[in-house]
Amino acid sequence: MLSIGIDFGTSNSSVAVYDGQTVKLLELDTHAKDRRVMRSLLYIPRDGEIVAGQRALDLYTEQNTGREVKMERHSLGEITMTFSEMEVVKEAYAMVDVNEPGRLFQSLKRFLAMTSFKKTDVFGTEYSLEELVATLAQQILRAAEAALGSKISSLVVGRPVRFDDDDEKDQSALAKLKDAWGRVGVDEVRFMEEPVAAAHHHAAEARLxxxxxxxxxxxxxxxxxxxxxxxxxxxxxxxxxxxxxxxGDLLDSRIMETRIAPQFGRGAHYEPEGLPVPSHILSRLRTWQTIVELNRPDRLEIIRDARRRSDSPRELAALESLVTRNHGLELFRAIERAKIALSDEEQAEVRLQADDIDLAEGITRDEFEAAIxxxxxxxxxxxxxxxxxxxxxxxxxxxxxxxxxxxxxxxxxxxxxxxxxxxxxxxxxxxxxxxxxxxxxxxxxx
Ligand SMILES: Nc1ncnc2c1ncn2[C@@H]1O[C@H](COP(=O)(O)OP(=O)(O)OP(=O)(O)O)[C@@H](O)[C@H]1O
Ligand SMILES: [Mg+2]
The missing domain is CATH 3.30.420.40 (ATPase, nucleotide binding domain)
Structure with missing residues (x-):
């Protein structure tokens, strides 16, 4: 009987099969440079099929980068709230990006440890985090079954040793991971700590x-x-x-915070009071997912006001483009490329030229090491x-x-x-x- 192992990674996933003699990696992603490695990315277009891997990134980039984000207030219908035993019926609203052709989900595994992520509305369908993870898991499984040419009925999935330093968050993340993989329709799913799996592999390979x-x-x-x-x-x-x-995601954030955020308004001041740009705006520059959250009228108003009144209009114009033209993911990809280059080179550059953004920021390996x-x-x-x-x-x-x-x-x-x-x-x-x-x-x- 074949044994199937799935490394469900934060950034990349891969699947291997063992027939009792040899282990083989399956070709999961025909669009990827290395077909054995599928990016752990999920793209859900407004209409159409669900896409994972390299094509998720390609489609998102093609359809979303540089487009204008247009937020509108949409009614969610009536909700009933109870205050001291009195029921109040209210209209509920949410800000919706009406131009959005599709939603991209990256690093879903990392969100498992975040108790704040409950549900998200994707073009009218509510997804819990477990459902999103299960949707990505299903895509990986389907790709594996296609490569294998048969249905998978039993598998071993990797899990991190710890999702979080906090015991309760850690346990809840593991429960959600198990719940998600329980939804993919495979009879038997077992879990094993990722580094223990790597230890088994190396001991077998190297004949220690x-x-x-x-x-x-x-x-x-x-x-x-x-x-x-x-x-x-x-x-x-x-x-x-x-x-x-x-x-690696956190290391990218460290580069953003220390080297790149000053190019997007960190350190800028409003005239004439000399006040800094509010920290609730700047702290959202840490990841591209939180940059997207800046696209709300109240927050954009703060950015536009700062642009008019600050001592650094160039940086705040760049911030406005970053947010309203959806360049967040592109910027983080440029940061990641520079970080990867620094593993081999002494210096690298984070480059992005788009709309009002004209970024070519050098970073040395020493600076990176100091930041982390x-x-x-x-x-x-x-x-x-x-x-x-x-x-x-x-x-x-x-x-x-x-x-x-x-x-x-x-x-x-x-x-x-x-x-x-x-x-x-x-x-x-x-x-x-x-x-x-x-x-x-x-x-x-x-
Ligand atoms: N040459 C390199 N130098 C530095 N970082 C790199 C290099 N190559 C890839 N990375 C980083 O490694 C990370 C991805 O590694 P990997 O695929 O092993 O993670 P994962 O298995 O998906 O995640 P996890 O095991 O934490 O769930 C990314 O953050 C990427 O930027
Ligand atoms: Mg891993």
Whole structure:
């Protein structure tokens, strides 16, 4: 019987199949450069089919970038509210972007830990977060079944060690992930911690000598996940796991906050009072999803007023374009490209020329490292905690397997070398080792 493993990642997903002899990655996304890796993106157009992966990004970009956002007040009908046992019936309204051709959802897995996300209205249909995650999960499953040529009835899905530092949020996120995968119509769905899966895969591939103690450092788009294990023949003993909700998305936000936000009005002042642009506006620059929230008449009014009265009209004109012309995702893609370039180069540039935005901001690797100092430190603490929990000294770790896109960032690799002085660092299939391990473990570990 075939064993199927699905790495449902914050940024990328992949699926592997194990037939008892070899593990193979499935070609999930025919539009992607690497067909074995599907972007964890969901696009729901106003009318038409639901789209996932690279095509979701392509369609969103084609249909939305540069278009004018037009917010209108729409009635949601009557709602009944109860105040001190008195019922009040009121008309409810919501601001709706009437020009919007489709909604794009990115990093849905990260939202699982956010208790604030309850429901969202997508062109008249209410989706809970679990339903959105299930919709994306179903797309991944369908692509896997198409590549496999048969229906899948049992699978092993990866889960982060921790979604959140807070226990209650962490538990609720896991419950929502399980709920979502319970909706895709597969009889048996099991879950396994992502770095444990990667550990199984590496132990099988590298034929580690029994007794070798090693650590898996799986650093993706949403979370950093760790396991400490000991090789035992073909298998492993898991000694400890650990994790923190730090990932590539957060590192992108740090670049935005430290280097790019000043180009969009952070540090600008209103004349003549010398007041700064309100923090509730500036804090929404942290992600492209929150930039979209600035597109409301009350917030736009603040931006336009600042543009008229501030000492930095160029920056505030750029902010207005960013918001009203929907360039948020494009900007964050430029930031991500610069971040990735900094893994190989000493400097990079965040570039975006569109409407009133004329951005070409250089960033050096040193500046990037300074911006993410707190995250590097948290990663070090997380690694050392896991080693301690395993009952080991840092010097006893002989090998570190790194996986996940963010594990390619040099400053995190250096921190690992310092924390675990006797360990050899080996990069394993950056975007595929978790899926491979899940498939493998699904066939051998019960
Ligand atoms: N060369 C690189 N240098 C730095 N960061 C990179 C590089 N390549 C990819 N990334 C980042 O890695 C992240 C995606 O990695 P990956 O696909 O392993 O995450 P994921 O598995 O989807 O997320 P998670 O496991 O946290 O749920 C993105 O934030 C991306 O910007
Ligand atoms: Mg991952």
């Amino acid at each position: 000598v029994t007794g070798t103690r090693f650590l898996v450092f799986d650093f993706g788009g949403g979370t950093l996940d760790i396991t400490v294990a000991e090789a035992r023949g073909d298998s492993i003993d898991v000694l400890a796991t650990g994790g923190v909700p730090i990932g 100092g707190a995250q590097v430190n948290s990663s070090r603490v997380c690694v050392l905690d896991a080693v301690r929990q395993a009952g080991l000294e840092p010097e006893e770790i002989a090998l570190v397997i790194t996986t996940g896109g963010s594990s390619l960032i040099p400053v995190f690799r250096n921190a690992l070398r310092e924390a675990l002085p006797n360990a050899k660092l080996t990069a394993a299939g950056t975007f595929t080792s978790v899926a491979a391990g899940l498939a493998l473990a699904g066939g051998t570990v019960k």
